[in-house]
Amino acid sequence: MIRVRNLGEADRIVTLYTKERGKLNxxxxxxxxxxxxxxxxxQVFTHGRYLIFPGKGLHNLSQADIVHSxxxxxxxxxxxxxxxxxxxxxxxxxxxxxxxxxxxxxxxxTLSMGEGGRFKLAVRAxxxxxxxxxxxxPELYQCxxxxxxxxxxxxxxxxxxxxxxxxxxHVPGSMSLTNGTWELMKRLLEWEFSRLTVLHPDTSxxxxxxxxxRSYLDYRLEYPLKSLDFLETLQGLTP
Numbered sequence: 001m002i003r004v005r006n007l008g009e010a011d012r013i014v015t016l017y018t019k020e021r022g023k024l025n026x027x028x029x030x031x032x033x034x035x036x037x038x039x040x041x042x043q044v045f046t047h048g049r050y051l052i053f054p055g056k057g058l059h060n061l062s063q064a065d066i067v068h069s070x071x072x073x074x075x076x077x078x079x080x081x082x083x084x085x086x087x088x089x090x091x092x093x094x095x096x097x098x099x100x101x102x103x104x105x106x107x108x109x110t111l112s113m114g115e116g117g118r119f120k121l122a123v124r125a126x127x128x129x130x131x132x133x134x135x136x137x138p139e140l141y142q143c144x145x146x147x148x149x150x151x152x153x154x155x156x157x158x159x160x161x162x163x164x165x166x167x168x169x170h171v172p173g174s175m176s177l178t179n180g181t182w183e184l185m186k187r188l189l190e191w192e193f194s195r196l197t198v199l200h201p202d203t204s205x206x207x208x209x210x211x212x213x214r215s216y217l218d219y220r221l222e223y224p225l226k227s228l229d230f231l232e233t234l235q236g237l238t239p
Contacts, residue, residue: 001046001070002087002107006032014042014061016050017090017107022099026052026061038064045070045083045111072115081234082119084227086110086126092221093134100133109193118197120206125188125196127213132189136160136220140186145170154182156212158219175215181208 002023003015012031016024031038041048041064051063073079090107094100106129113122131137137160142149144161154162158173162182168174184201201209 001042001044001048002091004042004044010036012038012042013058015091016061017094017104018050018099019104020099021097022103023091023094023096024052025058025096026050027055027058028061028064031061040069041066043070043074044087045073047108047111070111070115073111078234079114079119081227081231082114082123083111085225085231086114086123088225088227089127089217090130092223092225093130103130103133106130106133106193113193113197116197121188121196121199121201124206124209124213125193127217128185128189131160131216131220138162138185138189138216140182140189143167152179154179156182156216158215160216160219173215173219175212177212178205178208181205181212184209185212 001014002017005013007013007027010030010032012028014026014028014031016026018024028038028042030036031042033039038061040046041050042061046066047068047070049065049067050061053060053062073083086107090103094103106126110122110126113119128138138156139161143164144157144159145163145167148164150162150164153165154177155168155174156162156177157171159171162177163171163174180202184199184205187199188196
């Protein structure tokens, strides 16, 4: 469940990301009524099994069973902010009913890792892996411009690749990248997701990676994300 909006007095418009059909926009009739069976399963960040009937516009969500409620995320303001960013990013970059096999497990793993207290790292892994699944995998081993194998002193361009020292001036929107952040990007992209919890990057690498990924994603996004403003405001308030 990646997005929930109110409709009329008692209904909800629910956007789901499914294994088989990708993103679906549905309507859950009466889901805001206290005794309605759809009230709990249509909470944002819920992982569930849903019975959906096709419609001309919105599909009809008629039955639901909860697999994992996501309540711990909704109850924690910082986790809620991170999860909101993850789901809005997914919503912004994917078309309806255009499934990609590995996005659903990526979303589930990200929310699970975040619920366990590692959202800062999980979000960076989600960003770079989502780009790969959507066909925008960053080039991290060869210079995006001259195609020479990279060894050190690299930069990263918003177009999605690393650059050698000689080519930085030839590609706009490039940013310097320390070796530590460069190696972190490789691991986030290549390691099994379950292994990522052993990573404990320095604050400087986390900050640099967030800046680099922000530029990389902004290059592909058609509009700014509201959840990102909320998350950055919250982080500014958090000591």
